[in-house]
Amino acid sequence: MKRRLFLLILCLTVALSIVGLPQLQAQQLAVTELNIYNWDTYIAPEVLEEFQQQYRVKINYDTYGSNEEMYARVKARDTNYDLIFPADYMIQMMATEGLLQPLDARQIPNLKHIDPNFLNSDYDPGNRYSVPYQWGTLGIGYNLETTGKEIDSWTAMFMPQYAGRIAWMDDTRYTIGAVLxxxxxxxxxxxxEEINQARDFLIKQKDTIAAFADDIGQSLLNQGEVDLAFEWSGDIFQVMKENPDLRYAIPKEGSIIWTDNMAIPAQAQHRQLAEQFINFILEPTVSARISNFTQYGSPNRTARQAGLITPSDLGNPGIYPPAELFAKLKHLKHVGESSRLYEAAWDAIKTSSPSPST
Structure with a gap:
């Protein structure tokens, strides 16, 4: 009788302890893996390790080189990704096509740390599908030793003196957008007519182009294979740590500003765990570590105000541009059916030879 009573008490104790577990711990009893699809070199590795250890979760981490590559894989619905990191215009496009799950803001209380300027955007009113992750600009990375002067204009990307030494991104909207x-x-x-003019202009410049780089322009620059590269600001700043001859410039004519976001694909199987990861990323100390690693702008206002961001980064105009230059930066937007015009122009650019007059 005592043994039966002991077993009954033990069973009740275990049952009550499980019922009393926090939601995340209870969830961990059933979910042990989180499948993440992100850009390369876009998170501090120790952040992933900390989440895995703290919550006893295994992270499967894949990377992509462009928004279009990520979009194609998610749209094919042959993946099991739980979390992706689309750019602003891509959020709008994917939400419209039913490729994203709505978020449960109650599971992401750390949203309170995000700068209001990055919330309730045109591409996702009310942040129904996305949470800001990092932001930055696209501009020109260059080797000061080979250019012999500071670069401050898009004109440099078309100068014949750099023929065969220029890399553009292998990205439809960003590269065509810069030319526009x-x-x-x-x-x-x-x-x-404007899209086609940008197409024709870039085709005429093809003999100056060494590569349409799949998110590796910074490496080509760092290795001396090109002298100028159209690239993400943070990617250039990362290789500048290794090479003192490298520089980054936001062209004086203006450039593209972007916000990458965390979002959950429609086919994701582990939404609650993905939301827990999002909330973890929004912890000010965690957000700061990511921005300090990537050297992109942080949308986490608490992290900035608490002095958690590297002071030299906060004072860097290439990361946090001054007001007069910031006013010249443009966000890309989803252009609906006109996306086909951009895709057709990009196909022509990639497959055409330079004009004989070049």
Missing amino acids: LFLGYDPNTEKV
């Missing part, structure tokens, strides 16, 4: 800006147009234009 240089030509004086809106990078979100839906006018076929």
Whole structure:
């Protein structure tokens, strides 16, 4: 009888302890893996390790080189990713196509740390599908030793003196958008004649282009294979730590500003765990460690105000541009059916030879 009573008490104790577990711990009894799809070199490795150890979760981590690559894989619905990191315009596009799950803000209380300027955006009103992760600019990374002078204009990317020594991103919207800006147009234009003018202009410049780089322009620059590269600000700043000859410039004509976001694909199986990871990332100390590693701008206002961001980064105009230059930066937007115009232009750029007049 005592043994039966002991077993009954033991069973009740275990049952009550499970019922009393926090939601995340209870969830961990059933979910042990989180599948993440992110850009390369875009998170401090120790952050992933800390989450795994703290919550006893195994993270499966894959990387992609462009928004279009990520979009194609998620749209094919042949993946099991629980968390992705799309850019602003891509959030709008994927939400419209039903490729994202709505978030439960109650599970992400650390949203309170995000700067209101990065919330309730045009591409995701009310942050129904996304949470800001990092932000930055696209500009020109260059080797001061080989250029012999500071670069401050898009014009440098088309100078014949750098022929065969220039890398552009292998990205439809960003590369065409930069050329549209240089030509004086809106990078979100839906006018076929403007898009085609950007297409033709870039085709005529193809003999100056060493590569359309798949998110490796910073490596080509660092290794001396190119002298100039159209790249993400943080990617250039990361290799500048290794090479004192490298520089980054936001062209004076203006450039593209972007916000990358955390979002959960429609087919994700572990939404609650993904939301817990999002909330973990929004802890000010964690957000600061990520920005200090990537050298991109942090949308986490608490982290900035608490002095958790590296002071030299906060004072770097290439990371946090001054007001007059910030006003010239443009966000890309989802252009609906006009996306086909950009895709057709990009196909022509990639497959065409330079004009004989070049």
